[in-house]
Amino acid sequence: MEAEGTVLVGTYARTPVVLSSGKGCKLFDVEGREYLDMTSGIAVNALGHGDPDWVKAVMEQANTLTHVSNVFYSIPQVELAKRLVACSFADRVFFSNSGTEANEAAIKFARKFQRFSNPDNKRPPMEFISFTNSFHGRTMGAVALTSKEQYRSPFEPVMPGVTFLEYGNIQASRELIQSGKIAAVFVEPIQGEGGIHSATKEFLQSLRSACDDAGSLLVFDEVQCGLGRTGYLWAHEAYGVFPDIMTLAKPLAGGLPIGAVLVTERIAAAIKFGDHGSTFAGAPLVCNAAIAVLDKISKPSFLAAVSKKGQYFKEMLMQKLGGNSHVRELRGLGLIIGIELDVSASPFVDACRNSGLLILTAGKGNVVRLVPPLIISEQELACAAEILLKCLPVLDEGNSI
Structure with a gap:
């Protein structure tokens, strides 16, 4: 921890734990303490730590071919793209290395797309x-x-032409889309970092119909809530x-860096x-790992188990925590x-960690x-x-928000 402070740029306010190994849903620190991991590396390790099929896919590919660049064809990239197309709305895939990419x-x-679709328009929709x-x-x-302004303001000017509307506001969205200036609407069906807010069906349907009417594109960011x-x-x-477009990343390669645009x-x-x-996107090693992840997660029985466990957990949390005066909502x-x-959730996160449970904050x-x-x-x-x-x-002991 002391060394980190001398050699790395100080962008992370880290938790004072040095993790050294993991198995399944458990993590272990350098002193041998065990933690139940409810963070998944920020929703990345969907198959937990050290899944044997994932390890096999990584090791076999590492022994065969790791990276060749997109100057050449490689088989795992095409195989992964074929699977993503087969199990989604999409026809084609572009690979990147992360969600932001x-x-x-x-x-x-x-x-x-807007320039291509409006060749005679000197000012096609770009916002x-x-x-x-x-x-x-x-x-x-x-x-x-x-x-979040604190993410943007230190680096301004950022890309211009973005309007922030209230999440869920159907009327304001429809009016702005109808202005004819909007190239695309970016929306998370469920907001992760923003505080686990779910869209309503009416909201997403209204965005879809307004975009169709105006020629705008609808982009779903499923980097955290997808897969x-x-x-x-x-x-x-x-x-x-x-x-029209969906972005993916976090869990797709089970802990290796990948992003995808469908x-x-x-x-x-x-x-x-x-x-x-x-240069690096869609490399054989990462794509082979992602095939192992996607093949497991996309099984109907696996998805049904996630639903069942989610319902079970939510009901249990309601029963145990729902009556507490500090708990506003479970969603x-x-x-x-x-x-x-x-x-503030920070003291709670610290107390849980000291009791062997790793959790995250949001919102x-x-x-x-x-x-x-x-x-x-x-x-x-x-x-x-x-x-x-x-x-x-x-x-x-906390302060009210």
């Missing part, structure tokens, strides 16, 4: 709509779509509303050689659950975010609920 690509694709409590990434385009986290393979399936043929037709690219779907408090720091590995057992969820209950009294 996936959103950067979606920004570029949306603008290129974007994003929403309150949104989080789309840290790079200059994605941060421009991210609502089985909700008990559906894609969060938008719960609403029956489908996007698009319809209509969007892909606007993109030409050289319009976008990446979420599947295994993305938020507990909104009327005080304004007053939401407890629970995103365990999707393989977690009901017994482990019961254990987590007990620790959360045991640590509740620390909230009585």
Whole structure:
């Protein structure tokens, strides 16, 4: 910890734990202490730590071919893309290395599509709509779509042309989309970083119909809520509303860096050689790992188990924590659950960690975010609920929000 402070740029306020190994839903620090992991590396380790099929896929590919660049064809990249197309609305895939990169690509694709679709218009629609409590990434385009001012203001000017509307406001969204200036609307079906807020079906449907009427594109950012986290393979399936573009990342390669942009043929037709690219994206090693993850998560029985465990956990949390005066609301779907408090969650997070449970915050720091590995057992969820209950009294010392 001391060495970290002397050699790394100080961008992270780290938790004072040095983790050294993990197995399943358990993590271990250098002193041998065991923790139940309800963070999944920020919703990344969907299959937990050291899944044998994932390890096999990584080792076999590492022994065969790790990286060749996109100058050449490679088999795992095409195989992964075929699977993603087969199990989604999309016709084509672009690979990146992270969620923020996936959103950067979606920004570029949306603008290129509008130029391509409006060849005679000297001022085609180039602006974007994003929403309150949104989080789309840290790079200059994605941060421009991210609502928290503290993420944007130190780096201004960021990409211009973004309007933030209230998440869920149907009328304001429809009016702005109808102005004819909007290239694309970026929205998370379930907001993770923003505090586990779920969209309503009416809201997403209204965005879909308004975009169709105006020629704007609808982009679903499923970087955190996609790939089985909700008990559906894609969060938008719960609403029956489908996007033109979807961005993915976190859990896709089980802990290795990957992002993906899924698009319809209509969007892909606007993109030409050289319009976008990446040296590392879609490398054989990462794509082979992602195939192992996607093959497991996309099984109906796996998704049904996530739904069942999510319902079980939410009911147990309601029963154990719901009566506490500091608990404002319990929300979420599947295994993305938020507990909104009327005080800062930080002391609670510390107390849980000291009791062997790792959890995250979200929102304004007053939401407890629970995103365990999707393989977690009901017994482990019961254990987590007990620790959360045991640590509740620390909230009585907090300051109201």
